[in-house]
Every structure is written in structure tokens, then in C-alpha cells.
Amino acid sequence: MQQFDLIVVGGGPGGYVAAIRAAQLGFKTALVEKQHLGGVCLNWGCIPTKALLRGADVAHTLKEAAHFGFAFDNLSFDINKLVAHSRNVANKLSQGIAYLMKKNGIAVIDGSARVAAKGELEVTLNGKASRYKADHIILATGARARNLPNIAIDGKRVWGAREAMTPTALPERLLVIGAGAIGVEFASLYSDLGSSVTLVEAVERITPAEDAEISALAAKAFSKRGITVLTNTLVDALDSSGEDTIALLKGPDGEQRLSVDQVILAVGISGNIEQLGLESLAVATERGFIKTDGFGKTNLVGLYAIGDVAGPPWLAHKASHEAVICVEKIAGVDGVKPLNKDRVPGCTYCRPQIASVGLTEAQAKSAGHEVRIGRFNLNANGKSLAINEAEGLVKTVFDSQTGELLGAHMIGPEVTEQIQGFGIAQQLEATEHELMHTVFAHPTVSESMHESVLDSLGLAIHQ
Incomplete structure (x- = not known):
């Protein structure tokens, strides 16, 4: 042996x-x-x-x-x-x-x-x-x-991630079940490539692990792109016996039947x-x-x-x-x-991108912190306007007593590349004071990170 x-x-x-x-x-x-x-x-x-x-x-x-x-x-x-x-x-x-x-x-x-x-x-x-x-x-x-009790990946009408990554043709009508990171990435991908996409989530908002404000902005951006977003909605059954796959949806407005060509199941692991x-x-x-x-x-x-x-x-x-x-x-x-x-960053590569590290506002309050919140909208950021990607937000959550950075939440262009700045700040235990006096290059989208910190102190320059 x-x-x-x-x-x-x-x-x-x-x-x-x-x-x-x-x-x-x-x-x-x-x-x-x-x-x-x-x-x-x-x-x-x-x-x-x-x-x-x-x-x-x-x-x-x-x-x-x-x-x-x-x-x-x-x-x-x-x-x-x-x-x-x-x-x-x-x-x-x-x-x-x-x-x-x-x-x-x-x-x-x-x-x-x-x-x-x-x-x-x-x-x-x-x-x-x-x-x-x-x-x-x-x-x-x-x-x-993971499969659902009533819906399983079969590799034909119901795809998992592997099948969704190796299509031989674009589905004209696509249903994505589950609006966590994997689900929203596939919804975003196929929508940009030309599919008509319906995104269904069982709970009250998409990307439920993210801060509620970020989730709301993501849903708004998806709807603006033409993606149908249905929350608090369950897929009660799928019927793939005919040419189309018929999904029976149950949501706040009752039952509805949806005809699609393909289903992607993304409900966890x-x-x-x-x-x-x-x-x-x-x-x-x-x-x-x-x-x-x-x-x-x-x-x-x-x-x-x-x-x-x-x-x-x-x-x-x-x-x-x-x-x-x-x-x-x-x-x-x-x-x-x-x-x-709590210091592991999360990134979702949909459009617009989503990135976060640390506690959400709700989690920070639930943990007993007295919080101070900073926000900066990308529509006031010069670089975002220049590249025509000015929809987004940087939100920072600080402990109002100590100045500790409890969490940071971003939605917008290339925020998955920027979140590490806040991750390093947390690792080095930087407070609002250190971040406030950090020099950010101009013009960059990341200047919005600085403005969000300043806003938490009531000192934002550009809004």
C-alpha cells in the first residue's frame, strides 16, 4: 500500500x-x-x-x-x-x-x-x-x-449549467428558474445574445444574498433590458410532452402558463x-x-x-x-x-455587474451595529458617463461608533474588479478616516467608492 x-x-x-x-x-x-x-x-x-x-x-x-x-x-x-x-x-x-x-x-x-x-x-x-x-x-x-422535487435537469428541455454553457443553438424563449448568482448570469447572457428571457425567483427579490437596494437596482436594470422578472413565484409544474415546454407558474397574481423553448434550472447546489x-x-x-x-x-x-x-x-x-x-x-x-x-467578496457577472463584501445593511443592524450608510450613484461619475454605463450604485456600511467598514455593495460596470479595494480595506481594518483620505485616480469608475465613503460622513463632493 x-x-x-x-x-x-x-x-x-x-x-x-x-x-x-x-x-x-x-x-x-x-x-x-x-x-x-x-x-x-x-x-x-x-x-x-x-x-x-x-x-x-x-x-x-x-x-x-x-x-x-x-x-x-x-x-x-x-x-x-x-x-x-x-x-x-x-x-x-x-x-x-x-x-x-x-x-x-x-x-x-x-x-x-x-x-x-x-x-x-x-x-x-x-x-x-x-x-x-x-x-x-x-x-x-x-x-x-440541485434539482427541485418536481423539476429535474434532464439535459434536453431542462438544462443545468453544463448544458447552458454548450448550446448548439440559441433558444428563442428561455425560462431561468432561480435568481441567485448563477441564474442571473445565465439570464443576462442569453438576453444579450438575443433570447427572450423570463427569470423566476421563489423569494421576494432576485440576488437575495445581496443588499436589498442592490437587488432592487438589478431587477430594475433587467426589466429595462426586456427580461421578465417574476419574484415570489414558484414553478409548480413543467410539461415537455409537446413541441413547447409549458411552465405552470404560481405567483402574487395567481397562476399563469408560460410557453418556452428551454429551461435552465439554477436553484442552488x-x-x-x-x-x-x-x-x-x-x-x-x-x-x-x-x-x-x-x-x-x-x-x-x-x-x-x-x-x-x-x-x-x-x-x-x-x-x-x-x-x-x-x-x-x-x-x-x-x-x-x-x-x-464575512470578508469573502462575492461577484456576479451579469450586466450590470454586482459585487459585495461584508455585511448588508440589514445584517449589520441585525448584528446590533449602529450604522452609517454612504451611497453614490454612478450617474454622477464622469467615467461612467463617458463609457455610457452610468446606471449603478456604490453603497458602504460603517459602524457609526468605531468607523469600521462593515460592508460594501456595488452594482455597475466592472465592479467585480473594484470590490477588492474594499476587501483590502477591511483586511487592513481601515476606517472611514483612512478611506476618506485615500487618493483615487481620476477619471475612474472607482472614484465612486471614495464618494460613497464621503457620503457616509455627509461630505460627498459630487452629489
């Missing part, structure tokens, strides 16, 4: 980072992966969707070209070329992960893993099982799209905890995810879990950060601290 110091199960952004950090720290390391290095994020999630969304941005730019004096004749669009670009990007990065494994001397083991006993893994490939021993085993098996041997070893789980402490430890000595399989927030950068924390804690690195999940 081959012996390693540390084995990682799963080659996604949590798993491969854990393996690399372990190798850097001198551990004899192996990584088990049953399908593609890079995991869902690199192959079927974060990266390929952004390649597709770039195509949607180009489509939007072309539609708005006349505003800047351009006119086009005989424009055409080939969905297959856009999909091929997306897949090529994913394949290139997956090969890059393989190179990193080789560079760092990490043994890559193909197959499906099961924790057979404390410190033992059984890996099965093509019906043949092999055993490996390790002092430390890190589970980074990720998560998968479930942890990949099955067939890992957890039950036989009494490994604790909670709501379908592995229960861990702040350093990835499970209740079984020598077994750890990181990333999506260990619960929210379900974000690639959270998984990678957890990976480093977990491995460094195992190695006894000085000063390792548990992840502060």
Missing part, C-alpha cells in the same frame, strides 16, 4: 491549491481526481462562463455602437464559435493545472476515492480498486447543481458527500455538507474538508483560501488564522 504524507481528493480550486501548498511545505503529496483537473470552476463554472459572458458584452457593445457613431451592416453571430472559445479556455487552464502538479512533484491519481478507514483511501478506476495511506486526507469534492465512506466512519455532516472547524478539521482525526463540500459561501476563492489555511495548520505554520467568511 503506497504511503503519502497528505492526499487531497478533488482537483478543483480548493483541492489543487491544497496539494500545491502541501508540496511547498515538504509533504509527500498526492491528488485524486475522477474527471478533470481544475474541477467544476475551471471546466464548467467560473472560467468558461466568463468567456461566454465576454461574448455577451461584445453583443451589448455592438447594440450600443450607434451611440458612439458606429454603424454595421450584415452582422452575424455563430454560437458555436463562442462556445468553442469558452471550451478552449477551460481546456488550456486544465492543462496548466496538470503542469503545476508535475512541477511541484505531486502524484496525480485518477479515479473515484472513498475513505476506507482512518488514514486510508480506496481509489477505484475502471472497476479496479487501489489502496493508499496518508496521515492527512483532505476532501475537496465540491458540489453539484448540493455537496458531493455521497460514496465517500463518511457514514461508516461517522463523519459529521450538516444539511448535506461536511461539518468542519475553522481550519477544515472534521470530527475524524486526520480527515479534513474544504471548499464547496464544506458549506457556504460556495465560491472558488473561498475554497482556495481554505486550502492554504488547512494545509498550513496541519504543517504547524505560525500565525495561521481561520477564515473570516
Whole structure:
């Protein structure tokens, strides 16, 4: 039986980072992966969707070209070329992960893993099982799209993310069920590419994890674009027996029937905890995810879990950060601290983009903070006007007693690139005072971040 110091199960952004950090720290390391290095994020999630969304941005730019004096004749669009670009990007990065494994001397083991006993893994490939021993085993098996009790992904009329990323033709009429980050990204993508989109959400607002003001602005922007947004609405049934798929919707105005060509189901995820041997070893789980402490430890000595399989927030950068924390804690690195999940930024790449870090206004008040709120609308920002993307808001939430930045919430052009400024401010424990005296370059959209801070103090210059 081959012996390693540390084995990682799963080659996604949590798993491969854990393996690399372990190798850097001198551990004899192996990584088990049953399908593609890079995991869902690199192959079927974060990266390929952004390649597709770039195509949607180009489509939007072309539609708005006349505003800047351009006119086009005989424009055409080939969905297959856009999909091929997306897949090529994913394949290139997956090969890059393989190179990193080789560079760092990490043994890559193909197959499906099961924790057979404390410190033992059984890996099965093509019906043949092999055993490996390790002092430390890190589970980074990720998560998968969740089905509804009455609606399941079938890959034909009802797509999950994978099918939605590899269409051979654009659906004329599309229903997106679920208005979290994944749902609104697909709604935005297909709308820009030319589909007629209906977005349905069971709760009272889209992007429900975001600050309520940001959600309201997102819904307004989507409606202005022609996307039909239905909140407090359930899809009671789907009938795909005919040429069209008929959705029975139940909402505030009663029942309605909607005919569509395609459905995308985006109602959350479930942890990949099955067939890992957890039950036989009494490994604790909670709501379908592995229960861990702040350093990835499970209740079984020598077994750890990181990333999506260990619960929210379900974000690639959270998984990678957890990976480093977990491995460094195992190695006894000085000063390792548990992840502060309130400081993990979230980004949604719809149009307009949404980004946030920290507490919403409601969460801050619920936690007992006396808050001071700053707001700045992008319609008063010179760069936003210049690029004709002046719909948006920067909202900051401060503790009125200490000046601590509790949260920041943004909607507008390229805010996913800007949110890190507020993330760094939180990490460095900057207060309103430090942010107020920070010099922001002009003209930039990010100047709105500064103005929002000034507004919290009643000192905004441009509004």
C-alpha cells in the first residue's frame, strides 16, 4: 500500500491549491481526481462562463455602437464559435493545472476515492480498486447543481449549467428558474445574445444574498433590458410532452402558463458527500455538507474538508483560501488564522455587474451595529458617463461608533474588479478616516467608492 504524507481528493480550486501548498511545505503529496483537473470552476463554472459572458458584452457593445457613431451592416453571430472559445479556455487552464502538479512533484491519481478507514483511501478506476495511506486526507469534492422535487435537469428541455454553457443553438424563449448568482448570469447572457428571457425567483427579490437596494437596482436594470422578472413565484409544474415546454407558474397574481423553448434550472447546489465512506466512519455532516472547524478539521482525526463540500459561501476563492489555511495548520505554520467568511467578496457577472463584501445593511443592524450608510450613484461619475454605463450604485456600511467598514455593495460596470479595494480595506481594518483620505485616480469608475465613503460622513463632493 503506497504511503503519502497528505492526499487531497478533488482537483478543483480548493483541492489543487491544497496539494500545491502541501508540496511547498515538504509533504509527500498526492491528488485524486475522477474527471478533470481544475474541477467544476475551471471546466464548467467560473472560467468558461466568463468567456461566454465576454461574448455577451461584445453583443451589448455592438447594440450600443450607434451611440458612439458606429454603424454595421450584415452582422452575424455563430454560437458555436463562442462556445468553442469558452471550451478552449477551460481546456488550456486544465492543462496548466496538470503542469503545476508535475512541477511541484505531486502524484496525480485518477479515479473515484472513498475513505476506507482512518488514514486510508480506496481509489477505484475502471472497476479496479487501489489502496493508499496518508496521515492527512483532505476532501475537496465540491458540489453539484440541485434539482427541485418536481423539476429535474434532464439535459434536453431542462438544462443545468453544463448544458447552458454548450448550446448548439440559441433558444428563442428561455425560462431561468432561480435568481441567485448563477441564474442571473445565465439570464443576462442569453438576453444579450438575443433570447427572450423570463427569470423566476421563489423569494421576494432576485440576488437575495445581496443588499436589498442592490437587488432592487438589478431587477430594475433587467426589466429595462426586456427580461421578465417574476419574484415570489414558484414553478409548480413543467410539461415537455409537446413541441413547447409549458411552465405552470404560481405567483402574487395567481397562476399563469408560460410557453418556452428551454429551461435552465439554477436553484442552488448540493455537496458531493455521497460514496465517500463518511457514514461508516461517522463523519459529521450538516444539511448535506461536511461539518468542519475553522481550519477544515472534521470530527475524524486526520480527515479534513474544504471548499464547496464544506458549506457556504460556495465560491472558488473561498475554497482556495481554505486550502492554504488547512494545509498550513496541519504543517504547524505560525500565525495561521481561520477564515473570516464575512470578508469573502462575492461577484456576479451579469450586466450590470454586482459585487459585495461584508455585511448588508440589514445584517449589520441585525448584528446590533449602529450604522452609517454612504451611497453614490454612478450617474454622477464622469467615467461612467463617458463609457455610457452610468446606471449603478456604490453603497458602504460603517459602524457609526468605531468607523469600521462593515460592508460594501456595488452594482455597475466592472465592479467585480473594484470590490477588492474594499476587501483590502477591511483586511487592513481601515476606517472611514483612512478611506476618506485615500487618493483615487481620476477619471475612474472607482472614484465612486471614495464618494460613497464621503457620503457616509455627509461630505460627498459630487452629489
